Amino acid sequence: MRHIISILIENESGALSRVAGLFSARGYNIESLTVAPTEDPSLSRMTLVTRGSNEIIEQITKQLNKLIDVVKLIDLAESSHIERELMLVKIRTTQDSREEVKRMVDIFRGKIIDVTPNSYVIEMTGQSNKLDAFIHGFEAESIIEVVRSGPTGISRGEKGLHL
Amino acid sequence: MELSGGHILVQCLKDEGVEFVFGYPGGSVLHIYDAIFHQDDVKHILVRHEQAATHSADAYARATGKPGVVLVTSGPGATNAVTGIATAYMDSIPMIILSGQVPSPVIGSDAFQEVDTVGITRPCVKHNFLVKDVNDLAETIKKAFYVATTGRPGPVLVDIPKDITDPNIKIPYKYPKKISIRSYNPVVTGHKGQIKKAVDMLLSAQRPIIYAGGGVILGEAHQELRELTRLLGYPITQTLMGLGAYPAPDPQFLGMLGMHGTYEANMAMHDSDVILAVGARFDDRVTGKLANFCPYAKIIHIDVDPSSISKTVKVDVPIVGEVKPVLDQMIELIKESDQQPSKAALDSWWKTIEEWRSVNCLDYDRHSSLIKPQYVVEQLYQVTKGNAFVTSDVGQHQMYAAQYYHFDQPRRWINSGGLGTMGFGLPAAIGVKLAHPDSDVACITGEASIQMCIQELSTALQYNTPVKIINLNNRYMGMVRQWQEFSYQSRYSQSYMDTIPEFVKLAEAYGHVGMRIERPEDVKDALEQAFAMKDRTVFLDFITDRTENVYPMIEAGKAHNDMKLRVAPSAPVDSELS
Numbered sequence: 001m002r003h004i005i006s007i008l009i010e011n012e013s014g015a016l017s018r019v020a021g022l023f024s025a026r027g028y029n030i031e032s033l034t035v036a037p038t039e040d041p042s043l044s045r046m047t048l049v050t051r052g053s054n055e056i057i058e059q060i061t062k063q064l065n066k067l068i069d070v071v072k073l074i075d076l077a078e079s080s081h082i083e084r085e086l087m088l089v090k091i092r093t094t095q096d097s098r099e100e101v102k103r104m105v106d107i108f109r110g111k112i113i114d115v116t117p118n119s120y121v122i123e124m125t126g127q128s129n130k131l132d133a134f135i136h137g138f139e140a141e142s143i144i145e146v147v148r149s150g151p152t153g154i155s156r157g158e159k160g161l162h163l
Numbered sequence: 164m165e166l167s168g169g170h171i172l173v174q175c176l177k178d179e180g181v182e183f184v185f186g187y188p189g190g191s192v193l194h195i196y197d198a199i200f201h202q203d204d205v206k207h208i209l210v211r212h213e214q215a216a217t218h219s220a221d222a223y224a225r226a227t228g229k230p231g232v233v234l235v236t237s238g239p240g241a242t243n244a245v246t247g248i249a250t251a252y253m254d255s256i257p258m259i260i261l262s263g264q265v266p267s268p269v270i271g272s273d274a275f276q277e278v279d280t281v282g283i284t285r286p287c288v289k290h291n292f293l294v295k296d297v298n299d300l301a302e303t304i305k306k307a308f309y310v311a312t313t314g315r316p317g318p319v320l321v322d323i324p325k326d327i328t329d330p331n332i333k334i335p336y337k338y339p340k341k342i343s344i345r346s347y348n349p350v351v352t353g354h355k356g357q358i359k360k361a362v363d364m365l366l367s368a369q370r371p372i373i374y375a376g377g378g379v380i381l382g383e384a385h386q387e388l389r390e391l392t393r394l395l396g397y398p399i400t401q402t403l404m405g406l407g408a409y410p411a412p413d414p415q416f417l418g419m420l421g422m423h424g425t426y427e428a429n430m431a432m433h434d435s436d437v438i439l440a441v442g443a444r445f446d447d448r449v450t451g452k453l454a455n456f457c458p459y460a461k462i463i464h465i466d467v468d469p470s471s472i473s474k475t476v477k478v479d480v481p482i483v484g485e486v487k488p489v490l491d492q493m494i495e496l497i498k499e500s501d502q503q504p505s506k507a508a509l510d511s512w513w514k515t516i517e518e519w520r521s522v523n524c525l526d527y528d529r530h531s532s533l534i535k536p537q538y539v540v541e542q543l544y545q546v547t548k549g550n551a552f553v554t555s556d557v558g559q560h561q562m563y564a565a566q567y568y569h570f571d572q573p574r575r576w577i578n579s580g581g582l583g584t585m586g587f588g589l590p591a592a593i594g595v596k597l598a599h600p601d602s603d604v605a606c607i608t609g610e611a612s613i614q615m616c617i618q619e620l621s622t623a624l625q626y627n628t629p630v631k632i633i634n635l636n637n638r639y640m641g642m643v644r645q646w647q648e649f650s651y652q653s654r655y656s657q658s659y660m661d662t663i664p665e666f667v668k669l670a671e672a673y674g675h676v677g678m679r680i681e682r683p684e685d686v687k688d689a690l691e692q693a694f695a696m697k698d699r700t701v702f703l704d705f706i707t708d709r710t711e712n713v714y715p716m717i718e719a720g721k722a723h724n725d726m727k728l729r730v731a732p733s734a735p736v737d738s739e740l741s
């Protein structure tokens with residue numbers, strides 16, 4: 001099953017490689033990984049998407065907790081949560097296709113953030129499968145470039161992951 | 164007190180009560196070596212290869228319970244230490260490795276003797292640090308000792324760029340008395356409810372067994388383990404790493420379990436209905452084929468590291484905590500309980516076990532005209548009255564040592580279990596002898612293993628650490644040859660050496676005594692002579708039967724009740740259940 005693990009980790013150089021190294025050394029899979037500092041500059045927040053049986057996910061969380069730099073973590077898949085991913089797409093446009101593309105962007109509640117005579121850059125956030133659906137709406141040759149952040153997530157309700 | 168980084172480092176070691184640093188100098192640690200020169204509280208042991216520094220420090224830790232300390236230079240000094248760091252990591256041994264690094268401003272420029280030590284060692288340390296500011300040095304050292312020695316112990320490396328120890332930069336020195344790390348809070352006491360559940364399960368067992376491991380020794384809980392086992396009257400088996408926690412000569416002890424464990428221990432595991440696993444990690448050498456592992460058992464598992472629990476074998480009652488306080492609580496609950504173990508069930512269980520025991524699975528040919536390796540270990544046990552510290556290398560000789568030297572105290576059996584590092588034995592013996600100068604120390608080794616760190620014979624002379632090297636010379640990498648005999652129709656591919664040094668001369672060249680023993684009737688005398696030479700390192704080269712194999716054996720992919728024995732047992736092999 002797919003799990004989103006949200007980690008608070010010391011903002012130290014090397015902390016990221018400890019997490020990445022753990023996954024490669026133990027043969028766990030990482031689908032995506034996002035990291036950024038938090039409001040407390042001594043801490044980073046990492047969101048990691050992985051897949052595995054319950055036993056594997058249990059080992060993954062135990063092994064992550066064992067890293068000295070990991071302060072806390074939660075498996076978001078265990079409770080109700082919200083998940084979002086940011087995508088930037090560069091689409092090739094022609095005189096004829098520009099209106100159609102714009103309509104697609106509106107349907108998916110995206111934004112056109114850069115325009116040239118032959119291209120648009122579109123910004124879109126949402127669940128990963130929505131972003132997939134948007135991409136699938138285009139012919140492969142009209143897509144110049146796709147950049148995705150990988151999902152991040154937060155639990156619903158008033159509880160939060162902090163010190 | 165204003166000190167430079169080099170002096171701070173040495174002062175930190177003094178404040179930690181460090182007796183010995185095992186090390187080897189080089190460019191990036193010269194400032195530190197200069198600080199060492201100015202004092203003699205912390206004694207430096209100059210090894211002949213950095214791998215040996217780590218093994219000596221590791222064995223010092225295993226024999227004393229105190230962390231071992233290593234000091235190496237950057238680049239090749241650090242890479243040479245990696246094998247020993249990984250060895251300590253796999254067996255959860257507390258160790259501090261101080262490595263020099265190129266000066267901070269040139270890190271990343273492929274400077275002379277630069278390697279990414281923090282990166283290379285990351286997967287085989289409990290934690291590591293790169294010191295970026297001399298003002299952080301003392302606190303980092305304190306953290307290193309704290310992390311290495313608490314929770315599940317392990318090696319911690321501190322990488323120190325040369326500019327951090329610059330003699331011209333002096334700062335006020337203060338060693339923190341206490342330290343806490345917000346992201347590191349190892350559990351100590353176990354969950355009360357779980358402990359109660361475990362006790363109820365234990366007391367209602369019909370065919371119970373205690374399976375104890377290295378965690379009991381690491382957690383100094385051998386007294387508690389003994390008390391609990393005797394209180395219950397249950398059979399107990401131990402892993403290779405647990406030997407000595409429970410006294411081997413005691414009738415409740417079934418011997419080691421696992422690949423080369425005894426028939427009775429493995430059969431009892433297989434047929435048991437309740438297993439109490441204490442500080443053991445269900446290693447593959449222990450479990451054999453996982454799908455057939457202990458099919459009838461409910462398992463209770465005490466371990467300080469949650470990731471050891473249900474890693475390979477799913478357990479029924481996990482207890483996260485230190486062995487000592489958890490066993491203490493269990494003992495208390497058992498004493499208070501009105502429930503008693505069922506006497507009838509236990510009597511019948513012991514009867515079955517005694518039948519297995521009567522197979523006498525460790526018996527071997529005692530009338531051979533060749534020296535049997537088992538016989539040498541038995542004689543060593545006699546001559547040292549079971550009181551020696553025994554280190555070993557890796558191979559058949561290691562298994563003979565584990566099977567035939569009946570350890571009755573913890574920290575006496577010093578070997579590389581998890582990584583299985585050949586070359587461990589001799590430097591380990593030196594580390595142990597430094598820790599216990601008045602005790603007998605024997606290194607049981609093989610002619611292949613000993614050559615991996617033979618250069619330490621020189622260290623042994625310099626520091627006057629008179630150890631006895633028991634070389635079970637079978638002219639084969641016996642353990643490899645055994646597998647080739649069983650699984651590759653005796654195609655002995657590269658498992659022997661066409662040239663083997665004359666060990667007697669080699670020992671003499673290094674300034675020690677060498678003896679070559681070729682006949683069984685000379686074994687005892689030779690050992691007695693060697694141990695009588697209290698102040699000499701003696702190399703005893705025993706020319707043993709080169710075809711001997713280690714039995715019993717659970718071959719790869721087989722289950723506990725599917726063992727290869729030396730002779731087909733005459734007593735009933737089938738358990739009641741099968």
Ligand SMILES: Cc1cc2nc3c(=O)[nH]c(=O)nc-3n(C[C@H](O)[C@H](O)[C@H](O)COP(=O)(O)OP(=O)(O)OC[C@H]3O[C@@H](n4cnc5c(N)ncnc54)[C@H](O)[C@@H]3O)c2cc1C
Binds near residue numbers: 376401441445448580
């Ligand atoms: C050639 C060869 C053959 C081998 N054959 C065998 C064999 O037949 N049988 C065998 O048993 N082994 C054998 N081994 C060794 C094997 O590879 C493992 O090293 C060994 O089985 C592990 O022992 P252990 O389970 O006691 O764990 P250890 O490695 O000693 O780990 C200790 C466990 O205790 C925990 N712990 C540590 N401190 C505490 C504390 N204070 N409180 C609670 N828990 C704590 C740790 O978290 C860990 O889970 C062999 C090795 C070699 C090289």
Ligand SMILES: Cc1ncc(C[n+]2csc(CCOP(=O)(O)OP(=O)(O)O)c2C)c(N)n1
Binds near residue numbers: 610
């Ligand atoms: C550094 C290292 N390399 C290779 C091995 C694989 N190995 C395990 S036992 C063994 C043979 C050991 O031979 P010897 O020291 O003569 O001991 P014996 O088995 O003959 O008693 C080898 C090569 C190892 N454990 N460690």
Ligand SMILES: [Mg+2]
Binds near residue numbers: 610635639641
């Ligand atoms: Mg050999």
